Amino acid sequence: MNSDFDKYISNLVANKEKIPHQLFEFAANPERYELNHPGSLHDTWVTSLTIAENRNKQRPFNASLSITLNLLGQHHDRDIVLIYNNVKSYELIGHINEFNYNDTFHGDVLTHEISLENLHYQHIIELRSGSKFKVIFTEFKVTECVYT
Template identity: 40%
Template sequence: MYESFSAYIEYMEEHKDDFPVHVYEFAVDVNRHNLDSPHSLHDTWLTSITVKENRNGTRPFCPVPTIEVVLLGQNHDRDIILIYSGVESYNIKGAGNVYNRADSFQGDIERHEVRLTREKYLIHEIAFSSKSNISVVCKDLQCLERPYT
């Protein structure tokens, strides 16, 4: 991950044309990184991760992997849902938060970044305060919000 947010934004600007427009807009949206925005991933808590090997009777040996990550918004007023499609690889590393056991393994996101692999796949890396992390290499990434009513 980049040492600073400004270095990350500089990387994104340099590679702007290599990203799908919706992914670029998500990645550079200050509200997705801002400590005070209800739309930020910062300080959200993991609710669930679902990994699917989408198969059916006509293509049982050609699964289409997807991952869905659901995060409880920092103000506890919404779910932020990340949907990864065309998944090439993923890594989930858990570590207990020694500073706050209530955060468990994946509570309190510290930062996240979207980058490109050499092969031009997307990689979304999420780092938690507990030193846990999630990284997904995929063809596409969608971010949705489900406010609580």
């Protein structure tokens, strides 16, 4: 790995007590960044992005926002599903993938980084086309569905 990545991981470790367990395990796992690991986000493709306003029927004005990002794994053998709950803000900038539009609109994931943002957490994902997804949230879950 390079020195910037080492600093990134060191910062996560230094703030481990401030980060929920599942988010820390995801963010600090080097396999999630490797160029050739099936569980890495690098080279995954966006298959869907769902934004939901979750409402309780008895208290419909007390809504919360959640985002589910589904990624096709780099080896095309799994879905990696990132679920952000209690979303405080998000940004999505989409660009046509000029390198191969017929293959995927956004292009594959180049980098991603999780950080602390005041009392919340931030995940930034940058894609080959220049597309960018940024979400600020308080709760996180990741699941993988491997196709055999």
